[in-house]
Amino acid sequence: MTARVGTSVQSIRFARSADGVAIAYAVHGNGPPLLIDKCWLSHLQFDWQSPLWRHYLVELGRIATVIRYDERGYGMSDRDVADHSLQARVADLQAVADDAGLERFALLAMAQGGPVAIEYAARHPGRLTRLILYGTFAGDQLTAAPEDLELYETVGAIIRVGWSRPTAEFRRVFTSLMIPDGTEEQMRSIDDLQRLAVDAETAMQARSHRVVTDSSARLSQLELPTLVLHSRDDRAQPYQRGRDLAARITGARLVTLESKNHIVLADEPAWPVFLREVSEFLAPDRVTAPRAADDVIATLSPRELEILRLAAEGRDNVAIAAELVLSVRTVERHLQNAYAKLGLQGRNARTAAVARLLAHT
Incomplete structure (x- = not known):
């Protein structure tokens, strides 16, 4: 399945994970491979034209061959799934990398994709060229500050009550945490994506697994070039989590994005900073990549x-x-x-x- 926006084309494929679950993934762009674990709130076709994600996809596609996928239970991947464990999610990432024919590649993890990427990097050190951790964490959320735990419980209640409602009043609370500086169009895009990407029951099942998922013990084992990017005033994932990652991964570099948004928007000053840092970080892969x-x-x-x-x-x-x-x-x-x-x-x-x-x- 292919889709075109302007001069860009993405091809949608399906990989079979270790337990048989079909994982949808998309490929577009030009350059060395960059696999993105964008995690739970995604839908490959919807995101392709989203005012929230288009600048990421267009610009990253100019410097890399981008491979991204919908998590199990979400988007275009198999929906009726009970196992949302770390083990299963790492197997999904492995299945996508194998099915796409990637021998060595850079890995970019966003949001709740962090523990999966960290675990994969520790298990397969020879497979990755470099690691980018953006607005994410290693895990262990249950030791967070009381106000963070209160927020976690509040978001859970919102999912139970309002996720599937035709109007977006409840979902807008979550949207406002993600992009407090977003335009109305961008906020509506996340409102719509929430209901399109996953049903409330699956979202709650996945959250119950993720709150106990923790790859912190793996951080000291990582020995590859690592770039950590985090918005200073991120309301969805506190900045301290990015600092912790950079402090605990040997040689990791932290770039602070001057933004309130969990997803940096195209028209804010932090966006060219993000793009420049990622482009420069991936530059060695372009130099050493096989024939163009x-x-x-x-x-x-x-x-x-x-x-x-x-x-x-x-x-x-x-x-x-x-x-x-x-x-x-x-x-x-x-x-x-x-x-x-x-x-x-x-x-x-x-x-x-x-x-x-x-x-x-």
Whole structure:
């Protein structure tokens, strides 16, 4: 499945996690791979055109091949899911990385994605080139200050009472914590996303797991370049959590964003700071990345390109053969030739080849 906004295209795919849950993920952009664990409040198609997320997706797609996914139970991933444990969520991240054919990649964790990313980084130190932690934490929220615990309980009550209501009065409380400086359009976008991304029951089940999820013990084990970004007056995730991450990860650098917003908005001074810091942090990956996508794609024949474009639309080999009036065997041969030119092999070669094509588009 593909979607286009302006000149940008995202391809939506599905990875199968260890327990069989289907995890939806999207690929767009050009450059070294950057996998984003944006965590629970997401919907791949809705976010693609959201006034809250478009500046992130457009700008990050100019410096990296962006892979992002909907968590289990949320967005376009399987909804009827009972297991929201840390173990399951780490397996989901692993499944997406494998299905997308990523050998080594940078990982960006936002919000409640922090514990998952930290756990994954500790388990797979050779898989990541670098780690970005944005507006997030390691866990252990139950030792938070009393006012933080009171806020946690209040948000839980709001979810139970108002999450599924057609009007957004209850959801707006949560929205105001996320982007207190947001425009009405941006706030409506989060209001709508809450109800679209997840139902109230799933949201409560997931929260019950996350409040006891803690990867703090892993922080001292991380030995990779790490960038921590956090808004100074973040109301959803207190600034102290970002400071704690930077203090406990060897060599980590903390960048303070002068903002009240948990999600930095496109028109505030903190946004170019965020973008500059991330771009400069990822620069070594661009220098050491394999041959540029444009150069590699240029080696494909017109027929190989045509077949790959149809594969990017989600068509299988039988449908591609019918469209081009070829035999299935001929389609398979062209695909194998394309994989060889792109240096790909194995069960994830098709997904990786499509990602390379989309990055070139």
